[in-house]
Amino acid sequence: MASYRKRGCKCPKNRKCTCGATWEFRISVTDPATGERSQPGDSGFKTKEEAKQAAADLKRKYNSGILSASAKDETVESFMKKFLQNVLVNEVEENTLEQKFAQMEKYIVPKLGRIHLKKLNPAQVQKFITDLGEGDLVAGTIINIVRLLNQTLNKALEWGYIDRNVASMVSKPKYKPEKFQVWTKQHFEYFLQNTKNSRLYPFYLLGLTTGMRPGEITALTWNHINFRSKTIRVEQTVAWTKEKGIFIKTSPKNDASRRTITVPDQVISYLREYKIAQKPNSKNIVIPGIKNELMYNSVINKIMKGDIARIGVPPITPHDLRHTHATYLLSPVPFGLAQGIKAVSERLGHAQTSTTLNTYTHVLPNMQESLADVLNTAINL
Incomplete structure (x- = not known):
């Protein structure tokens, strides 16, 4: 059943409409899940025939299940909460889900949350993305926020709450690797030579010689180190959520993060001596905290800042130890460019070599020079 009416017409009934x-129209539909009736519709049609055609098309979408009658009261906020609580909760780790909720509450809800899901349009989404770019957010964070919105609308489309995903119609920000600072070979050698008495020396040593992520280093146990084969097996990382606090997450960031790293002889020798001198702990952690066996990021940042200031090297973050390691490996890349990048990518635990290339693109000019030097030496013209 459908009803039709002309809005705002002031022309006499017996004369042709000239007021524009x-x-x-409105149609009547029933939600099969709840039995509730609703009257969705649309407006702005020039003729009654156009309105009838649109009403028949909308009725068909509801009857075939393309659209859901449950969507009548859904806002962007209410549906996104359902998506996170019922769908994404089964697909991501707890700490990742917590980050998604934080992104929704801090960025998406204030701008788009109250908009009716079916009335959200491309212009609103485009302005939302543009406003994000004008703030102090890095490109990677903006991309993650937009990805969450796009995932939500894709699910709304799949469930019949909307008939198009307007987030797929806008211009999205391009990925730009975050800027980071790295040390030269001289810097990190000098830093390691002068921090041997630091509580974090094992952390610095592993970060600079293995390229492990900070959370992977602080989650490392002695069971993951094979002194005979001189390798470290990366299988877990340290995570934090409001509900659990700090804990060890046994599933890595991605499949590639679960990896085996060959360690230099000098590092293996140090770790062997360090293990003998270390006081045992219940989790068998290589670098435990003092109050808690797992070390917090805030503690690492504080100690490292103090050591850097004392030594007098350029300031970098704990994660930049990993960047320094990768940059050092890529700069003097040996003959056989593709093989060199692939090996470094596997060592870092990147899922794709393109991630390595995008992150360390600033090193590529030096790599080209290194290749030219190799060719000059190898080829006799």
Whole structure:
């Protein structure tokens, strides 16, 4: 059943309409899940025939299940909460889900949350993305926020709450690797030579010689170190959520993060001596905290800042130890460019070599020079 009416027409009933008034319609549908009735519709049609055609098309979408009658009261906020609580909760780790909720509450809800899901349009989404770019957020964070919105609308489309994903119609920000600072070979050698008495020396040593992520280093146990084969097996990382606090997450960031790293002889020798001198702990952690066996990021940042200031090297973050390691490996890349990048990518635990290339693109000019030097030496013209 459908009803039609002309909005705002002031023309006499027996004369042709000349005021430009448009037609609107309403149809009656019932939600099969709840039995509730609703009257969705649309407006702005020039003729009654156009309104009838649109009403028949909308009715077909509801009857075939393409659209859901449950969508009548859904806002962007209410549906996104359902998506996170019922769908994404089964697909991501707890700490990742917590980050998604934080992104929703801090960035998406204030700008788009109250908009009716079916009335959200491309212009609103485009302005939302543009406003994000004008703030102090890095490109990677903006991309993650937009990805969450796009995932939500894709699910709304799949469930029949909307008939198009307007987030797929806008211009999205391009990925730009975050800027980071790295040390030269001289810097990190000098830093290691002068921090041997630091509580974090094992952390610095592993970060600079293995390229492990900070959370992977602080989650490392002695069971993961094979002194005979001189390798470290990366299988877990340290995570934090409001509900659990700090804990060890046994599933890595991605499949590639679960990896085996060959360690230099000098590092293996140090770790062997360090293990003998270390006081045992219940989790068998290589670098435990003092109050808690797992070391917090805030503690690492504080100690490292103090050591850097004392030594007098350029300031970098704990994660930049990993960047320094990768940059050092890539700069003097040996003959056989593709093989060199692939090996470094596997060592870092990147899922794709393109991630390595995008992150360390600033090193590529030096790599080209190194290749030219190799060719000059190898080829006798």
